[in-house]
Each structure stands twice: as structure tokens, then as C-alpha cells.
Amino acid sequence: MTISSFVPPHRILMGPGPSDIYPQVLQALSRPTIGHLDPLFIGMMDELKALLKYAFQTENEFTIAVSAPGSAGMETCFVNLVEPGDKVIVCRNGVFGERMRENVVRCGGEAIVVDDEWGAPVSVSKVETVMAEHPDAKILAFVHAETSTGAVSDAKALGTLAKQHNMLSIVDAVTSLGGVPLLVDEWQLDAVYSGSQKCLSCVPGLSPVTLSPAAIEVIKSRQAPVQSWFLDQSLVLGYWSGRVSAVITTLRQ
Numbered sequence: 001m002t003i004s005s006f007v008p009p010h011r012i013l014m015g016p017g018p019s020d021i022y023p024q025v026l027q028a029l030s031r032p033t034i035g036h037l038d039p040l041f042i043g044m045m046d047e048l049k050a051l052l053k054y055a056f057q058t059e060n061e062f063t064i065a066v067s068a069p070g071s072a073g074m075e076t077c078f079v080n081l082v083e084p085g086d087k088v089i090v091c092r093n094g095v096f097g098e099r100m101r102e103n104v105v106r107c108g109g110e111a112i113v114v115d116d117e118w119g120a121p122v123s124v125s126k127v128e129t130v131m132a133e134h135p136d137a138k139i140l141a142f143v144h145a146e147t148s149t150g151a152v153s154d155a156k157a158l159g160t161l162a163k164q165h166n167m168l169s170i171v172d173a174v175t176s177l178g179g180v181p182l183l184v185d186e187w188q189l190d191a192v193y194s195g196s197q198k199c200l201s202c203v204p205g206l207s208p209v210t211l212s213p214a215a216i217e218v219i220k221s222r223q224a225p226v227q228s229w230f231l232d233q234s235l236v237l238g239y240w241s242g243r244v245s246a247v248i249t250t251l252r253q
């Protein structure tokens with residue numbers, strides 16, 4: 001077998017992602033690797049966190065890049081927030097809403113599905129009716145921009161509704177972050193995930209995730225351990241937040 005380098009042709013990517021990578025990102029990828037405990041690396045993480053907070057328009061302390069694609073961001077939100085027996089209202093108006101439903105079921109949760117036609121945005125009034133029928137639901141899950149059809153839903157109205165009913169929200173912003181306005185704090189969204197290869201024009205393989213203080217509280221008070229070791233954010237919390245400055249202090253001594 002002959003092994004040769006793969007040299008892709010130049011193409012202009014016009015689909016919903018992956019998108020063309022910004023030249024500065026391509027240049028940055030050719031720089032040397034440093035260790036993950038290098039003080040410079042930790043400083044870079046802090047900067048990355050600040051930039052992601054800006055992109056998400058949030059002050060959430062837990063705003064990180066999960067080292068895996070958007071689907072891992074999705075699973076991060078579901079496996080950490082949904083416990084067996086939890087009721088989750090899932091809005092389904094395309095392919096990615098169905099993936100949310102599947103995540104709920106795999107976490108042992110009960111999915112209450114609110115269907116809308118493919119191509120239409122999520123109906124806020126339908127969701128409100130279903131919330132009234134299921135006051136014990138813990139989470140509302142919806143896709144901000146449903147890539148399979150291009151439909152953008154009213155994340156502000158849905159986030160507000162979730163808060164009014166004392167529910168958390170899980171929001172898929174894989175194709176919306178950087179493409180259309182997404183104001184995580186103003187719209188009171190709790191767990192939002194995205195992908196690097198869409199409107200952010202970076203390489204695939206990273207999933208920006210932000211969790212509100214309310215979502216963090218739910219993770220901290222879980223009864224059952226998170227079934228995924230890799231995506232268990234209680235293990236990651238210390239690394240990206242408080243412990244990072246402790247590591248820097250130790251390394252500088």
C-alpha cells in the first residue's frame with residue numbers, strides 16, 4: 001500500500017458548515033504545541049474563555065470549549081443536566097430536535113415532544129400549552145437554528161418562558177452562534193452549545209459550551225453520577241475555573 005499526503009483542493013464552502021476557515025486560524029494551527037500545564041497555556045485558556053463569553057454574550061463563569069465536535073457539546077448538556085426520571089420538553093422541527101429527544105431518552109429521562117412542521121420555527125404558544133400540562137418538567141430543549149431547514153426559532157421568547165415556568169433551558173446554537181444574534185444572559189438561557197466549524201469559521205472539533213449558575217447548581221446537586229466520564233463537567237469545573245489560578249500560582253513559585 002502506498003501512503004501519500006492528502007492535499008485537499010481549494011473549494012469555496014457555501015453550505016451550512018463546515019465553513020471556510022479564517023486564514024488567521026489556519027496560520028495559528030501551524031504553531032508549536034505546548035504542555036497543558038504550561039503557565040502560557042493556562043493564560044491562553046483564560047483568554048479563550050473571555051472571548052467565548054463575548055461570543056455568547058454571557059458572564060457565565062463556566063464557558064468553555066469542549067474538545068470534541070458540536071455533538072459532544074450537545075451530549076455534555078444532556079448528560080450533565082438530565083437524570084433518570086427527569087421530564088424534558090423537547091421541541092422538534094427538524095433533524096437536530098430529534099437528536100435532542102434521543103439524548104433525553106438515553107439519559108433515562110422522559111421526553112415530552114412538541115412537534116412543529118419542518119421549515120417552521122418552534123411555536124412558542126404550543127410550548128406554553130405543553131408547559132402548563134407538564135408543570136413538573138425540569139428542562140425545555142430546543143434548537144435555535146435548525147440546520148436541516150434553516151428555520152430560526154425565537155430563543156428569547158422560549159428562554160423567558162422556561163424561566164417563567166421554573167425550568168432550565170438547553171439550547172442548540174451550533175449554526176446560530178456568530179451567525180444571528182444570540183444573547184445568552186439577556187435571554188436567560190441556561191445551557192447552550194455550539195460548534196467551531198460553522199459561523200465561527202474555525203476547524204471542526206471544538207464545541208463551545210456555556211452553563212448558567214442555575215445549571216451548575218443542578219449539576220452539583222445531582223443524585224446519580226453522570227454516566228459519561230469524558231463529558232462529566234463536575235470533573236472539568238475545577239480545571240477551567242478556580243483551580244487554574246491555583247495551578248498558575250504553584251507553577252510560578
Ligand SMILES: Cc1ncc(COP(=O)(O)O)c(C=O)c1O
Nearest residue numbers: 069070071096147172174175195
Ligand atoms: C443544529 C446542529 N446541531 C448539532 C450538530 C452536530 O454538530 P457536529 O457535526 O459538530 O457534531 C449540527 C451539525 O451540523 C447542527 O447543525
